[in-house]
Amino acid sequence: MRLGAAELGLLATAGLTAVSVHPAPRVAVLSTGDELAEPGAKLAPGQIYDSNRATLIAAATAAGGDVIDLGIAGDSPDALEAAVQRGLERADVLLTSGGVSMGNLDLIKPLLDRIGVVHFGRLRMKPGKPCTFATVMYAGRQRLVFALPGNPVSSLVTFYLLGAPALRQLAGWREPRWPRVQVMLSQALPLDAYRPEYHRAAIRWDATLHAGSGGFVAESTGNQASSRLLSMRSANALLELPQGEGILAAGSMVTALLIGEIA
Numbered sequence: 001m002r003l004g005a006a007e008l009g010l011l012a013t014a015g016l017t018a019v020s021v022h023p024a025p026r027v028a029v030l031s032t033g034d035e036l037a038e039p040g041a042k043l044a045p046g047q048i049y050d051s052n053r054a055t056l057i058a059a060a061t062a063a064g065g066d067v068i069d070l071g072i073a074g075d076s077p078d079a080l081e082a083a084v085q086r087g088l089e090r091a092d093v094l095l096t097s098g099g100v101s102m103g104n105l106d107l108i109k110p111l112l113d114r115i116g117v118v119h120f121g122r123l124r125m126k127p128g129k130p131c132t133f134a135t136v137m138y139a140g141r142q143r144l145v146f147a148l149p150g151n152p153v154s155s156l157v158t159f160y161l162l163g164a165p166a167l168r169q170l171a172g173w174r175e176p177r178w179p180r181v182q183v184m185l186s187q188a189l190p191l192d193a194y195r196p197e198y199h200r201a202a203i204r205w206d207a208t209l210h211a212g213s214g215g216f217v218a219e220s221t222g223n224q225a226s227s228r229l230l231s232m233r234s235a236n237a238l239l240e241l242p243q244g245e246g247i248l249a250a251g252s253m254v255t256a257l258l259i260g261e262i263a
């Protein structure tokens with residue numbers, strides 16, 4: 001657990017040089033997929049670079065995790081099981097990405113079903129529908145497994161929504177959830193007819209809003225395709241858009257999860 005400036009000062013004020021803290025939860029991060037290559041390597045035809053691991057390692061570290069890098073596992077049941085076992089052995093929380101859609105190579109859910117309890121295997125949200133959560137008993141202790149979708153935006157958004165609060169809870173935070181604020185849309189946004197959506201946005205304070213009392217304004221980060229990680233690049237908020245028909249008009253108020261600093 002990291003102590004803040006005032007906390008460290010308070011310890012000094014009380015004359016203390018040692019104090020017990022919650023240990024940081026150990027988090028193992030695994031990418032899955034035969035198509036994945038390490039950044040820096042030369043790409044063979046049909047390969048792409050593994051970007052989820054770098055992303056999730058950074059996000060898990062920022063959420064207070066002590067991260068173990070499990071590398072890339074190919075799409076074979078044996079490779080996957082061996083990598084998952086290594087994670088369970090060493091970590092309290094396992095984050096995997098990929099291999100949870102409905103194709104032939106979606107091997108994670110059957111594996112988790114066999115070695116633990118799958119609590120859910122789909123979420124009615126956009127992005128992130130195939131997200132899976134399981135618990136596995138290993139060496140007498142329960143491990144949490146978040147099997148996140150492979151698409152880069154989906155894996156990061158589902159980590160923010162599920163993984164980050166779980167890590168903060170394990171690390172002993174009093175309020176592990178993201179702060180929520182009310183924001184005004186600066187532009188019209190389309191709604192999804194089937195799923196609530198977490199729309200990536202940049203929010204800023206506008207002192208002229210609400211007859212001069214001020215308020216937050218949200219601007220979309222653009223194309224929200226779940227493969228377009230750039231939509232997260234300048235996002236400091238996830239707008240909670242309800243499922244619905246048509247569009248939400250500019251000027252509408254919505255709630256937003258504050259996932260980054262406000263510029």
Ligand code: AMP
Binds near residue numbers: 031050101
């Ligand atoms: P999957 O659920 O494994 O079919 O993955 C869905 C999509 O995400 C596919 O287009 C994958 O190539 C892509 N993907 C999966 N894992 C990664 C990763 N670690 N980095 C970047 N893209 C990925």
Ligand code: MG
Binds near residue numbers: 032034105
């Ligand atoms: Mg895959």
